[in-house]
Ligand SMILES: Nc1ncnc2c1ncn2[C@@H]1O[C@H](COP(=O)(O)OP(=O)(O)OP(=O)(O)O)[C@@H](O)[C@H]1O
């Protein structure tokens with residue numbers, strides 16, 4: 001029993017890491033550009049396919065495939081900002097609709113290229129770590145480790161570099177940031193590119209565990225939504241808390257009750273949090 | 288006295304509404320100029336036009352003889368920094384991060400550190416609260432932080448939009464003294480926009496009175512303070 005609990009907790013934390021990687025990019029796009037990016041989940045899907053191509057077709061080592069995925073995703077994000085979102089900069093609703101269209105285009109493009117069937121991703125490492133009674137598959141430990149390192153690196157970038165600070169300032173007041181020399185034409189593509197890269201790397205990282213198909217983007221998008229709402233829009237500590245909480249609840253409920261119960265509990269939690277704290281767990285009144 | 292900032296025939300519209308009708312004035316180098324006028328006279332619009340936040344229909348703005356393009360960031364490159372109306376700090380960033388945002392384009396590390404120390408010298412309370420979120424400061428402290436942020440850009444011309452707004456009179460007097468110190472100590476040109484005409488004109492070498500989008504009067508601070516017209520309209524005498 002305690003073994004099963006420990007196992008579910010580890011799985012929950014892995015899920016939480018994934019959700020947080022998704023949520024940060026989603027909330028960054030909203031904060032910087034005021035765009036609710038419905039295509040965000042598709043970048044997760046694209047990341048998974050890019051990693052698959054790198055590992056399966058090109059025979060690259062996984063870390064290199066992941067790094068290339070991140071680099072390509074930043075470029076893709078910047079391109080999407082330029083082509084899809086920039087024309088709607090002053091018009092949030094149209095930007096949102098454009099992102100829906102983009103999501104469809106990306107998903108169907110993947111469907112045309114790769115077909116609807118799930119593709120299997122080769123296991124990166126096999127074997128397990130044993131900690132007393134506890135058995136942790138090495139592949140899960142690796143995913144968790146890499147995910148946490150990427151999140152920490154991103155946190156340091158955001159909190160302790162000049163550009164990270166400028167991004168946070170931009171979220172608060174674009175005009176004032178601009179008169180102090182922050183260049184929007186650079187920061188917008190950068191912000192979206194980084195968010196897209198986080199989603200794509202999450203996709204690549206999770207591919208060995210969860211598989212790859214054109215349809216895998218929908219769930220991570222939904223989870224990013226929930227994390228951002230639960231944590232409080234724009235609050236990164238709130239998002240981290242909400243992501244881990246969500247991952248744990250899902251994992252524990254599906255281990256001990258059932259997978260469909262996990263969804264019910266999740267949405268019940270969202271409703272309760274919104275009733276008690278409409279701005280989210282750590283959110284403030286204003287966006 | 289050469290002028291550092293010159294505004295010529297500045298005309299600005301908000302949609303169909305004309306906010307400025309051909310405003311012209313000069314701010315002499317190294318001095319404090321006060322731009323005063325009542326609610327809605329167009330004072331903030333002048334500052335927004337200088338910083339490229341609104342695009343003029345007509346008119347030119349020059350700093351040290353160079354024309355300022357109507358784009359955000361253009362004035363900064365010529366050495367103009369604004370402390371905006373209502374302070375507009377980055378509320379979730381710390382006090383020190385706000386100050387560093389002022390120095391965003393200053394690449395010289397030493398210059399940044401020196402100015403930071405100066406700002407903390409002018410406003411010791413900011414140093415005490417440097418790790419606190421700027422949004423949690425009192426109104427007076429926020430104003431100090433906003434002025435400090437503008438100073439961090441190492442400007443030759445400092446634009447201050449209503450530093451006295453919503454601040455206790457005793458702090459207003461303190462701010463006034465510090466603004467004077469800054470102008471003297473750093474040889475900085477200051478354009479001080481105020482509804483509080485008494486405070487602004489008593490600090491200023493030059494005063495400009497704006498009324499419904501046009502310059503109504505200019506003169507030295509003392510002349511304007513003494514003028515019966517001004518006393519009646521803006522000082523409540
Ligand atoms: N964004 C805007 N859209 C439309 N009209 C505006 C806008 N900003 C200002 N105005 C109008 O332009 C005129 C000048 O406004 P401005 O803010 O420059 O006045 P002000 O002198 O700074 O006043 P205050 O002392 O109240 O700050 C006013 O009539 C105001 O209603």
Ligand SMILES: [Mg+2]
Nearest residue numbers: 330331332372
């Ligand atoms: Mg004003």
